[in-house]
Amino acid sequence: MHWYTGNTVYDTVLTLAFAFAAFVIVGSFFAQSSYGRFSSTNLGFNLNPKLGWWLMEIPATVVFLVVYLTGPNRFEPTSLVLAAIWLLHYANRGWFFPLAIRQVPGKRSTFNISVIVMGMLVTSMHGYLNGALFSQDYFGQYGTEWLTDPRFLVGLVVYLCGFGLLISSESIVRNLRDKNNPGAAEYRIPFGGGFRFVTSPAYLGELIAWSGFALLTWALPGVVILLITAGNLIPRAFATHQWYREKFTDYPTDRKALVPYLV
Incomplete structure (x- = not known):
């Protein structure tokens, strides 16, 4: 399969990533991922959130660096800038x-192992696709002139916002949770910043950031992670x-x- 870059492995992983994005979008109509306030003990083993988040996200760093550092353009200026944004x-x-x-002391039921496994799959594919893209530069688009291209400049501003x-x-x-007494109140209403307008400004920020990244x-790897x-x-x-x-x-x-002001 070589429909995008001509590299069979890369294009196969990209295809699988789009398929997984479709799975996530369809699955979201039926259930929420089992972590945080929507966690469930019905899906098996759970971990505490510190370990769960770390395990789920670590492939994005490790896989990215391993793949990026083996590419021929790894020390080119634009590749380094893109890698810095990623890191x-x-x-x-x-x-x-x-x-x-x-976290509430002793609480373990907020991060299901199924979420961690699927998250590691996503971050592994995500790390590979972008690490290879930046350091291989399959399309020859990441010369120094890309750093002054309107798409890069506008995208960077959107990403940083x-x-x-x-x-x-x-x-x-x-x-909201006192570091000296984290068990005092598990959930409270947040105020200030983006919370003046929406319930989930962190989610909005994540969506804006990945839109800018794309x-x-x-x-296309940027489009995949935005869809997921x-x-x-x-x-x-x-x-x-x-x-x-x-x-x-x-x-x-x-x-x-x-x-804000809409939905």
Whole structure:
């Protein structure tokens, strides 16, 4: 199979990634991924969220670096810039975010092993596809002139805006739980930042960031991760909004689920 780059392995993995994106989108109509407030013990073994998040996200760093560092263009300026953007995202998602979680002491039931396995599959494919794309430059598009291309510049601005919203929103949620007494209140209503407008600004930030990434790379692997992210997070955002409205009688009535002023 060599329909995209001409590399059989790469194009096969890309095809599988699109198939998995379709699976996630269809599956999201029937159930939420079993972690966090939507976790379930009916699907088997569970881990604590720190370990679960780390295991799920670590392939995005490890697989990416292994593949990227074997490519002929690994030290080219544009490839290094793209790799830096990647590593910035996963330094947060795969390392800082799991370590910074303030979990209820002794709680283990919030991260199902099925979510970890599927997450590792996604991050492995994601890491491979982008690591190879950046360091192999199959289409010869990542010369230094790409760094001044409008698609890269606009995409970078969009990505950084989404990433900033993601970071700030996660910080607000994390600080709802006292680091010295993490078991005091498991869930509270967050305020400030993106929470002034929507229930799930971190999800919105993630979607904006991957939209920017797809634009700044101008390649199908960016589209794949955007589809997978949307398939997982959009239904979850609506379910989260409904959960907050049912749990808290004083939940802000003007706050939307995902898109400010709209939905």
